Amino acid sequence: MPRVTTVLRNTRRAIQDLDLLKVLQSEITHEHSSNRFQDKQNGSLGDFxxxxxxxxxxxxxxxxxxxxxxxxxxxxxxxxxxxxxxxxxxxxxxxxxxxxxxxxxxxxxxxxxxxxxxxxxxxxxxxxxxxxxxxxxxxxxxxxxxxxxxxxxxxxxxxxxxxxxxxxxxxxxxxxxxxxHRKEQGQYVNWLRKLEEMVAQGDE
The missing domain is CATH 3.10.280.10 (Mitochondrial glycoprotein)
Known part of the structure; x- marks a missing residue:
């Protein structure tokens, strides 16, 4: 019985990790496809x-x-x-x-x-x-x-x-x-990728 409980627990964890992985991948795809700040005016640094x-x-x-x-x-x-x-x-x-x-x-x-x-x-x-x-x-x-x-x-x-x-x-x-805003978005995507990598490794 303890062995069955362990198997069930590991299976449940694997399903949860897979769901989280899909959500992370979906969010990363969304951030790349939305290009929220790509069409904005760049402005200029001037002499700075x-x-x-x-x-x-x-x-x-x-x-x-x-x-x-x-x-x-x-x-x-x-x-x-x-x-x-x-x-x-x-x-x-x-x-x-x-x-x-x-x-x-x-x-x-x-x-x-x-x-x-x-x-x-x-x-x-x-x-x-x-x-x-x-x-x-x-x-x-x-x-x-x-x-x-x-x-x-x-x-x-x-x-x-x-x-x-x-x-x-x-x-x-x-x-x-x-x-x-672009800097923040880039940091957010990098954070998502690190989570994705961690979840994917834990699922192997």
């Missing part, structure tokens, strides 16, 4: 270069040096789903933009969100703006600016124009939003 884009991480880091000597660094990753109508991309990109003037240790930092405007590209929203006296300063007494939404609308517009002048314009945000 990808400084960090590890296949194992969710984030990317981009940098550029302006002719004026200013250094601009951008770090970004995907945030929560946006659920904005007919959005081409399901998730918003969360982005930090840091700008450093030559010869100074102070930094301007902007916390931003980039979301899709349907088929019309991407939209940049500034959430917060900071002046950091030193890149190594952790002084809690540093004055924190008011929330960005409470600033004078004209000042908000000018801060946004300032970012555009540093290369954070629509073509760049189009590239960033598409790149991050």
């Amino acid at each position: 270069v990808l400084d960090w884009d590890s296949p194992q991480s969710q984030d990317v880091v981009l940098r550029k040096k302006c002719e004026s000597g200013e250094e601009v660094a951008v770090s970004a990753l995907l945030g929560p789903e946006t659920f904005k109508g007919e959005s081409s991309f399901p998730r918003e990109a969360l982005m930090k933009v840091c700008i450093k003037k030559p010869g100074l240790s102070s930094i301007l930092q902007f916390d931003c969100g980039v979301s899709s405007k349907g088929d019309d590209g991407s939209e940049l929203d500034i959430h917060n703006a900071y002046y950091i006296p030193s890149s190594t300063s952790l002084d809690s007494s540093i004055y924190k600016a008011p929330s960005y939404s409470s600033l004078d609308p004209h000042l908000q517009d000018e801060l946004k124009n300032y970012l555009v002048s540093k290369g954070i314009e629509e073509s760049f945000t189009n590239f960033l939003l598409l790149h991050l």
